[in-house]
Amino acid sequence: MPSLFTRIILREIPCHEVYRDSHVIAFLDISPLSLGHILVVPIEEREFLHELSDESAGAIGRALPRIARAVLAATGAKAYNILQNNGATAHQAVPHVHFHIIPKYGEGSGVGCGLGVNWNAGKLAPVDASILVSKIREQIEK
Secondary structure, eight states: OOOHHHHHHTTSSOOOEEEEOSSEEEEEOSSOSSTTOEEEEESSOOSSGGGSOHHHHHHHHHHHHHHHHHHHHHHOOSEEEEEOOOSGGGTOOSSSOOEEEEEEOOTTOSSOOOOOOOOOOOOOOHHHHHHHHHHHHHHHHO
C-alpha cells in the first residue's frame, strides 16, 4: 500500500504544495509546529534515508536550502530547524523519507514556538571513538 506521502505525490490526497520537481515535493505540514512548517519529500518512496538513490538524495540536498530560503523570506523567521527521522523508534510517523523545515520564532510571537529539543549528550572514550571511526570508514569504503 502506498504511503500517505505517495498518495499526496500522486495527487490522490490534496496538499498545500509549495514546490515540485521530478524528484522532490514540498508542502505545508497539516499539523504545523510553527507558521511555515514545510515537509520536503522525495518522489522516490523509501522508508529510510539510507535507502534513497544518490539521485534522489542529491535532489533533496539541492531543494532543502532553496525552500528554507523561501520560508524565511515569506515568514520573516530568522531561525529554523531541519528535522529528519528514520524509523518508528526515532519518531518517524510516516514510513516515507521526509524532512521538516520548522521556522523558529521568538517567544510571544503568537505563531507557534517551533521545535523543542532535549539533547541528552553522553561521553565517548577516545579508544571507543577510534574503534568506531575505523568501522564506519570501512563501511563507507565498501
